[in-house]
Amino acid sequence: MSVKYAMLGILAQKDLHGYELKSSFDEKVGEFWSLNYGQIYTTLDRLEKEDLVTYDRQAQDKRPDRKIYSITRKGRKELDEWLATPVNRVRALRDEFFVKLVFMDKDDPAPVLELIEKQKALYLKQMNRLTLQKVALKKQPKKPDTLTTELLMDAGLFHAEADIKWLTLCESKIKAAMKSK
Amino acid sequence: MIELKNASKSYKQGSREVHALRNVSLTIRKGEFLSIMGPSGSGKSTLLNLVGGLDQPSQGEIFMDGKPLHGISDDELTLIRRRRVGFIFQFFNLLPILTAVENVSLPLLLEGTPFNQIQPRAVELLNQMGLGNRVEHRPEQLSGGEMQRVAIARALVTNPAVLLADEPTGNLDSHTSEEIFMLLKTLHDKGQTIVMVTHDPRAAAYGSRIITLKDGSLSEDIAIGGQAA
Numbered sequence: 001m002s003v004k005y006a007m008l009g010i011l012a013q014k015d016l017h018g019y020e021l022k023s024s025f026d027e028k029v030g031e032f033w034s035l036n037y038g039q040i041y042t043t044l045d046r047l048e049k050e051d052l053v054t055y056d057r058q059a060q061d062k063r064p065d066r067k068i069y070s071i072t073r074k075g076r077k078e079l080d081e082w083l084a085t086p087v088n089r090v091r092a093l094r095d096e097f098f099v100k101l102v103f104m105d106k107d108d109p110a111p112v113l114e115l116i117e118k119q120k121a122l123y124l125k126q127m128n129r130l131t132l133q134k135v136a137l138k139k140q141p142k143k144p145d146t147l148t149t150e151l152l153m154d155a156g157l158f159h160a161e162a163d164i165k166w167l168t169l170c171e172s173k174i175k176a177a178m179k180s181k
Numbered sequence: 182m183i184e185l186k187n188a189s190k191s192y193k194q195g196s197r198e199v200h201a202l203r204n205v206s207l208t209i210r211k212g213e214f215l216s217i218m219g220p221s222g223s224g225k226s227t228l229l230n231l232v233g234g235l236d237q238p239s240q241g242e243i244f245m246d247g248k249p250l251h252g253i254s255d256d257e258l259t260l261i262r263r264r265r266v267g268f269i270f271q272f273f274n275l276l277p278i279l280t281a282v283e284n285v286s287l288p289l290l291l292e293g294t295p296f297n298q299i300q301p302r303a304v305e306l307l308n309q310m311g312l313g314n315r316v317e318h319r320p321e322q323l324s325g326g327e328m329q330r331v332a333i334a335r336a337l338v339t340n341p342a343v344l345l346a347d348e349p350t351g352n353l354d355s356h357t358s359e360e361i362f363m364l365l366k367t368l369h370d371k372g373q374t375i376v377m378v379t380h381d382p383r384a385a386a387y388g389s390r391i392i393t394l395k396d397g398s399l400s401e402d403i404a405i406g407g408q409a410a
Contacts, residue, residue: 121401124218124382124391128405131386135366157383164382168220 003035003043004052008071008079011053015070018044028145044069052078101170109174116174120167127160182342182374183209183232188241188251190227201227203397204241209343209376214369216388217378224397225378226347232376233345234262246342263288267336267344271351273328275320275335281307282316285334292339299338306334310364326357333364337373344368346377350384362387 010016010024022040025033047053052075055067071079097119104112134153137146190202202224209215209232219225230236231243234250237258243250245265250258275284285303286296307316310330320328329349336344346365350358366387369375377388385391393401 117400121393121403124385124393124401125403125405127382127386128388128391128403131383132405135363135387138363157386161382 003039004047005079005082006033007040007043007047008052008075009083011069011071012076012079015056015068017058017066017068021069028148047075051075109178113171113174116167116171120164123160123164123167127157127164130156130160182211182246183376184242184244185231185238186242186244188231188238188243190224190231190236191239200397202231202238205394205397205399207392207399209374211374212369212372214365214375214387214389215377216385216391217376217394218380218382218385218391219378219394220380223394225380225394227397228394229345229347229376229378232343233266233268234258263292264339265342267339267341269329269332269336269344269346269349271348273320273325273332273352275328275331277320280317280319281312281323281331281334284320284331285338287335288339303334303338306337307331310334324357325353326360329353329361330364333361333368337368343374343376346375348379348381348384349377351379351381355383358384 006025006029007021010021010028014024016024018037018040021044022035022037025035025040044053048055048069051072053069054072055069057065058068059065100115101112130153134150134157137150137153140146185205185207187204187206188202189200189204191198191200193199205224205228207228217225217228227236231238231250234245237243237251237253241251245261248261250261276287279287282300282303283296285306286299289299290296304313304316307313307330310333312327312330312334315323315327315331318327320331323331333344344365349365350361353361362384365375365377369389377384379385390402390404392399392403
């Protein structure tokens with residue numbers, strides 16, 4: 001479960017209270033992953049019960065104390081192990097488009113061919129937008145997280161490219177199947 | 182700046198008539214970075230050849246800055262191509278016996294300009310391409326990415342109105358390709374009009390506009406604005 005490790009990773013850099021943790025999470029992985037405050041606090045509770053994080057109370061004027069969280073030695077060990085372990089699961093092939101393909105009319109592939117064309121154009125447009133964002137990022141002065149952001153953008157581009165290539169193959173195989181009928 | 186009006190191109194292959202391009206109308210604006218996508222046989226190279234003055238349409242019209250590229254003599258077309266168009270290719274097409282600075286100077290040498298008048302500009306272009314320390318190297322002493330950067334400098338030496346690129350990174354790895362595209366984007370930011378054909382979506386995605394050809398006709402036209410989002 002990676003939310004847990006993302007939060008441990010953030011706390012390994014700096015002690016933070018819940019609100020700051022959420023901001024840091026959004027800044028680092030928010031492009032790909034959205035979390036609400038509820039999820040942040042539930043996860044923190046769990047991490048605390050597992051002795052992976054601990055907290056200090058900080059008094060505030062006219063408001064309840066707030067908790068400053070920090071990672072424990074056990075938490076750091078678990079984070080390091082997780083960081084060093086390759087991901088075992090290949091990306092799940094769970095895409096809404098696959099379901100559409102399963103239910104296409106085998107006798108009349110024209111609509112699905114049309115859909116494939118629209119889908120390809122859409123992916124290409126997304127790649128276009130992401131590429132121009134990446135170009136803009138690379139022209140800005142480098143910040144500590146620039147490289148990671150760029151690498152994740154690359155991942156998005158490579159995945160979209162794979163989708164387009166696969167859709168092109170679908171097109172060609174469906175057309176060939178039509179001809180051989 | 183380049184306008185095609187109902188341009189078609191067909192040629193005979195044995196007794197068969199091949200329609201490489203059918204009725205394409207397209208305006209390429211000044212300062213645009215246009216990517217032309219499509220599978221092999223879709224007509225994208227034919228379209229690039231027409232835009233670059235390497236070929237003329239069988240039917241229809243094509244204009245560069247208002248002047249026709251159709252119905253003119255081969256000599257006139259050659260002159261326009263030499264002075265107004267810069268080319269870069271998948272296999273770089275550098276002359277192996279010439280140094281980088283000589284390769285870059287070549288288009289102007291062919292025009293009859295003496296080398297000592299060209300050299301400062303050629304060196305400056307190589308500097309811009311980050312090749313200041315490769316000026317006297319021959320192609321065999323350069324990496325693929327460096328060779329393509331020499332080729333870009335060569336394409337720019339005439340100050341062309343349009344830079345045409347045919348699968349410019351087809352022979353380079355992903356990281357080197359990205360460096361080439363960052364260079365092209367920098368040129369684009371300075372106002373250079375660029376037209377590139379490619380079958381690679383990751384390459385096409387650098388364009389300010391992407392068109393897709395299918396069986397010789399225009400099928401998609403994507404523009405998300407010339408500026409980076």
